[in-house]
Amino acid sequence: MADVVERRDGETAITLPGRPDAELYFIGRIRTPWSRREDCPKNGLQTDATCIVEVDPLFALALQNVEGATHLIVLYWMDRAARDLVLQKPRHAEGSRGTFSLRSPARPNPIALSVVELRGREGNLLTVHGLDCLDNTPLLDIKPYFSSTDSRPEARVERAGLKPAPSS
Ligand SMILES: C[S@@+](CC[C@H](N)C(=O)[O-])C[C@H]1O[C@@H](n2cnc3c(N)ncnc32)[C@H](O)[C@@H]1O
Numbered sequence: 006m007a008d009v010v011e012r013r014d015g016e017t018a019i020t021l022p023g024r025p026d027a028e029l030y031f032i033g034r035i036r037t038p039w040s041r042r043e044d045c046p047k048n049g050l051q052t053d054a055t056c057i058v059e060v061d062p063l064f065a066l067a068l069q070n071v072e073g074a075t076h077l078i079v080l081y082w083m084d085r086a087a088r089d090l091v092l093q094k095p096r097h098a099e100g101s102r103g104t105f106s107l108r109s110p111a112r113p114n115p116i117a118l119s120v121v122e123l124r125g126r127e128g129n130l131l132t133v134h135g136l137d138c139l140d141n142t143p144l145l146d147i148k149p150y151f152s153s154t155d156s157r158p159e160a161r162v163e164r165a166g167l168k169p170a171p172s173s
Contacts, residue, residue: 015094015101018087021113032067033060033129033144036079040140042085048108048134049119058121058131058144064130071127074149079136080118081111082143120150 008020036057039045046052058079060068071077090111092101104112121135131147 007077009091012035012090013094015098016090017092017101018089019091021089029082029145031061031082031143032064032146033058035059035079035136035138035140035142035144036049037138037140037142039138042139045139046137047132049121049137051137052111053134054136055124056121056133058133058136060129060131060144060147060149062129068129068131070149071131071147071149072123074123076147076150076152077121077123077131077133078118078148078150078155079121079133079144080116080148081138082145083112083115083117083138085139086110086115088113088115104111114147120155138146 010018010020012018036059037045038054038056046054086109088111090109091104093107093111094101094103095107095109095111108117110117117138119136119138121133124132124134126132
């Protein structure tokens, strides 16, 4: 049984294993107008700000043909988030919610994703709309967004946080 620690009201943390199972390469950084969490949009549709996805020159060749896509999936590393929370209390919620039911940046592997509109490319710099991260957030990956296979118009989520978690 993992060590479980109550944090702030509605938050529960665990003790993470000493060693992670895998390593990653940061392939660049994301340049955005936001340096404080409270100024960041909660998702990329809440802003029309232009952001720059700056790919490390080492990986620049991997951008070949990327302009063929109007939209991209960008994966990034929420480097300023807690990693040990298993229960969290979103501001709008009555009760705690499991981390994997939320889009919160706080999670064991703080990987975030956004579908962005690609506005242009100059060398290793992509100009995009639709990001929600702090300036200088590490970049993990870029993939083309295929509406044919990535879109699920029938998908629904019962609004996170409206239903309190059942007591265990
Ligand atoms: C709700 S998350 C959603 C992230 C992504 N769109 C997703 O769904 O995976 C966005 C919030 O994460 C926080 N955030 C942004 N960049 C961060 C970073 N580098 N480290 C920690 N938190 C960050 C900000 O509060 C921002 O409003």
